[in-house]
Amino acid sequence: MTTVPVRPLTVGALARDLVANARQAVSALRCYETLAALWVRSEDRRLPTAERLRASTLRAAGRLICGEMQVAAPDADLVPRELTSDESIVRLPASLAVQGVEWPDIVQLSERWLSARSDGWPVAVVGVRTGGAYLAPLVAARLAREGLDVHLASVRPGERITPGRRRVLLVDDPPLTGRTLVSLAQRLAERGSTDVLVPAFRDDDVQPLRDAGISVTVLPRSCWASTRRLALRAFGTYLTTEVTWTSGTEAPVSLVGFRPGRENSALAPWPGLRHRSPARSAFTLSTQHGRQQVVASWVPPGIFGDAARATATALSSALTPATVGVAPAMVISEDLSASTQLTPRGDFWLDDAVGYALDRSVQLPVAMSLRAPAPIPAALKTVATALTSGNPGMVLPRLHRWVMSIGSSVPDGRCEAEKWLINAEGGLRKTGHLTHAYRRDNELLTPLIDLAAIVVAFGTDLKTVAAAVDRHLSDDESCLPALATAMLCYGTARGEQLPRTYNPERAAATAREAHRLQRAMIDAALVLQEALHIPVSVRTPVLRRWRHQPAALLQPMLPFRGRPAPKAPQIDTRSVEEAVTQWAEGRFEPVLEDGSLLLAPLEPASTWQHATAALGDLAARLPHPHLLAWCGVPLVQLEETC
Secondary structure: OOOEEEOOHHHHHHHHHHHHOOOOOOOOOOOOOHHHHHHHHHOOOOOOOHHHHHHHHHHHHHHHHOOOOOOOOOOOHOOOOHOOOOEEEEEOHHHHHHOOHHHHHHHHHHHHHHHHOOOOOOEEEEEEHHHHHHHHHHHHHHHHHHHOEEEEEEOOOOOOOOOOEEEEEEEEEOOOOOOOHHHHHHHHHOOEEEEEEEEEHHHHHHHHHOOOOEEEEEEEEHOHHHHOOOOOOHHHHHHHOOOOEOOOOOOOOEEEOOOOOOOOOOOOOOOOOOOOOOEEEEEEEEEEOEEEEEEEEEOOOHHHHHHHHHHHHOOOOOOOEEEEEEEEEEEEEEEOOEEEEEOOOOOHHHHHHHHHHHHHHHHHHOOOHHHHOOOHHHHHHHHHHHHHOOOOHHHOHHHHHOOOOOOOOOOOOHHHHHHEOOOOOEEEEEEOOOOOOOOOOOOOOOOOHHHHHHHHOOOOOOOHHHHHHHOOOOOOOOOHHHHHHHHHHHHHHHHOOOOOOOOOOHHHHHHHHHHHHHHHHHHHHHHHHHHOOOOOOOOOOOOOOOOOOOOOOOOOOOOOOOOOOOOOOOOOOHHHHHHHHHOOOOOOEEEEEEEEEEEEEEEEEEEEOOOOOOHHHHHHHOOOOOOEEEOOOEEEEOOOOO
């Protein structure tokens, strides 16, 4: 199957599109998002035209919130030549790319602030980079419509601004911890009053700001457009007016109704879904051929969702859910929720999964312009530095060539463990479509990243997956070094997410994933040390067990340096299992994996800092304290390991 390559969402591509459409009618939303992206990049590069782009972004925001659907693109001379040749990937704000925030939400947030303020003071609307810089112009435009004297700016965490005698309004993505906003607001407090305007998933997310005495205006998730769109009456209208049904799918006769318990994940979170995931809903359609169970998933309505909509309609595979319909802010696909999860050892389906990742890379290749030259990702620099004890030298370009050796395609949710399941017929399936093309933590854009995730999801080893890839590609040279490089890059990015997105309802699966991820990273480090011909005398030690866990309880670390746990003597396995089960009740869930009991915490991530004392108590109860070790997650060894 041959398809048009997915166009990279780069600064240069956006700039060239804007120039090509100069003075022509374009989508108001697309024009605004493009100008905002160019303004952000011009600020990064400190270009002298940044001020003009900021003013144009503000004007575009004003026309958008006035209800204009089409606007004339600005003159070509507005776009600096430096940006038309800038092939850096657009750094997508999480709020607009993956979390479900849309531009009308920011207008509504501004109106909430206006309704509580009547002093008429001049204001400085400051977007906290990067996400806040896409949102702040909308706030500034809405306030300017009320006659306020508004100044627009952006700020990075740690930077200082000079607001003068203006009230400062800090605008940002939905906060995770609120620490960045607290720090910025406190730094500005001595210069004048400071307010924070944010959409928020939960009210608790902004409590640190309130505890610090900072005024906060919040738009709760129940009021977001992506949430309200899933209300029964609104959703039916949206399906009728906005959805394009795919070929082979009859237009629905009627919307039967939502599936009980799965009608709106934003208001009633589905089991296993992270609370910061975009809203989705499961429902039943009635067509001429009978009833069909489907799922509606949010995708960005503007340029950030272009790749998601294209992927949903272009990808042909028996493993992923079939697309039923596509809309500006939604992808509707068949529901696979009734199937069972992948078994701990998935070797039986491994070849199918590898074939899917490679086939998809052919069907959805990234346009070649991204690869000449391709930027070296930060994760790869971290890996090279760790491998060489701080002197990457010539190793870094070689690792980069390896990781780009198997084409370049759009990552598909990175084939993570929870994405795979077995259907009623006993066949392998993969849930979900691509909802955003370029993750902020993954700039590699290569199917090797998906294959590295398959190593973890299927609980297998690097060499087995590499052999499966080699069978599909029939190349003379093994992909093992390239896959090992991707594995370490994937582990670096994924390890940062595990503690932040931890869901107690899938505690066992998360613990197993963390353990497999760490183990695979260790194997990858060994492979690369040999492939790079690093002399044994100068190799950074690779450890298979830690005696003490890192500060973040489930966060896998690059497997270098540290102190390995001594080998424990032979034990009575049954008595150890009983002791661990009794001790763990209500606090940890023991998970059997590879001759060890993994300890998955059941309490919220905020309590993990207290886990050291509890684990110390467990060590004292064991026949030998060295049975307690670390490999991506605390574990108790039940059999001898190296």
